[in-house]
Amino acid sequence: MPIYEYKCRKCGTKFELLQNISGTNKDVICPKCGASCPVKQFSVFASSSDVKTECTEGVCPTCNLS
Template sequence: MPLYEYSCEQCGAVVELLQKMGTTEAGVPCPSCQGERLKKKLSVSAPARQAEGGAPCGSASSAPHGCSGCCGSCQ
């Protein structure tokens, strides 16, 4: 599940919520003021990690068997 960032239009608090993709902010109360006027903020994604040798993490060229091992999913 992705982590979404919201700002409260009533009190200005910024909150991060772990929600299913496609979920809207409707009905989610602000943890600071309990108001229900949260607005989803535009977030910047994290940069891709680099494996040893400069290949992008998880690319087939970063290891002979096709996995760089950087995320631990193949181990």
């Protein structure tokens, strides 16, 4: 599994997470403040089709921004 680097939208904390390539950011929680849906940084794997980080299901309290 690749290691992804995330940056929390809320507090700005950067952290790395070993995650299945099919995983989504909605399952990722900031270890510092507990906010969900951090921004995926793609430090290891680069994808031309999935650069934009988004929540795909339900309502996200932290990234439901217009």
